[in-house]
Amino acid sequence: MNKPATAVLRCSNVIKQYDSEPDSPRILDDLNFELFAGQSVAIVGASGSGKSTLLHILGGLDQPSAGEVFWNGENISVFNEADLGLQRNLNLGFVYQFHHLLPEFSATDNVAMPLRLRGIAKAKARAQAQAWLATVGLEHRMNALPGQLSGGERQRVAVARALVTEPKALLADEPTGNLDTHTADLVFAEMKRMNQTLGVALVLVTHANSLAEKCDIVMRLHEGRLIREN
Ligand SMILES: Nc1ncnc2c1ncn2[C@@H]1O[C@H](COP(=O)(O)OP(=O)(O)OP(=O)(O)O)[C@@H](O)[C@H]1O
Numbered sequence: 001m002n003k004p005a006t007a008v009l010r011c012s013n014v015i016k017q018y019d020s021e022p023d024s025p026r027i028l029d030d031l032n033f034e035l036f037a038g039q040s041v042a043i044v045g046a047s048g049s050g051k052s053t054l055l056h057i058l059g060g061l062d063q064p065s066a067g068e069v070f071w072n073g074e075n076i077s078v079f080n081e082a083d084l085g086l087q088r089n090l091n092l093g094f095v096y097q098f099h100h101l102l103p104e105f106s107a108t109d110n111v112a113m114p115l116r117l118r119g120i121a122k123a124k125a126r127a128q129a130q131a132w133l134a135t136v137g138l139e140h141r142m143n144a145l146p147g148q149l150s151g152g153e154r155q156r157v158a159v160a161r162a163l164v165t166e167p168k169a170l171l172a173d174e175p176t177g178n179l180d181t182h183t184a185d186l187v188f189a190e191m192k193r194m195n196q197t198l199g200v201a202l203v204l205v206t207h208a209n210s211l212a213e214k215c216d217i218v219m220r221l222h223e224g225r226l227i228r229e230n
């Protein structure tokens with residue numbers, strides 16, 4: 001018999017309260033979630049429902065008030081800060097709602113950064129970064145600094161930076177929020193291609209129904225719980 005697959009991402013009984021008062025609102029209320037290689041999940045929900053909070057907790061960028069997060073079956077609470085960073089680099093790509101590019105580095109060097117952190121030589125890392133920038137339609141802006149790019153262009157740099165390492169899971173928080181429909185489709189198609197060809201598990205927070213419905217699973221976050229919609 002085959003061994004059951006290990007979830008790439010899993011959270012178990014996660015509670016999140018931003019306020020330490022015991023009766024403060026539970027943004028995430030005993031939430032359970034798992035995601036396997038090759039799956040794609042869209043997370044939808046009203047503004048303020050906790051979508052970014054959930055993504056940050058799944059990505060180990062914020063800590064739950066209670067409950068646990070696992071990457072490939074490993075409880076991430078055992079990692080110290082350095083190991084957490086290393087494991088995140090090895091496992092995850094993250095596209096933030098607000099892009100977090102390094103302002104003093106060019107588009108190419110921003111995208112090359114996660115490869116450099118893996119110890120890949122500069123020339124090779126830059127070449128791979130430039131291939132990804134071309135994929136998201138930015139071949140003409142590779143040397144620009146983030147401050148010289150439009151909002152949508154910055155977001156595309158952030159997507160390239162998240163995909164360049166070919167992560168096991170991609171967590172993307174409104175990655176197409178600032179893009180016109182055509183560019184949004186292009187960027188989403190690239191994520192979906194990685195999902196289908198390499199099995200990169202995809203968690204996509206989006207307000208766009210047209211994109212959500214292209215994911216295998218659509219979940220709505222409401223009152224701290226995830227409810228399947230399809
Ligand atoms: N650092 C924080 N401290 C206190 N409250 C916070 C903090 N971050 C978020 N919140 C609150 O938690 C709730 C969930 O926020 P979150 O950013 O996860 O929502 P969201 O679903 O991503 O919303 P949007 O669609 O607007 O991006 C909101 O009420 C927000 O005000």
Ligand SMILES: [Mg+2]
Nearest residue numbers: 051052053097
């Ligand atoms: Mg958000």
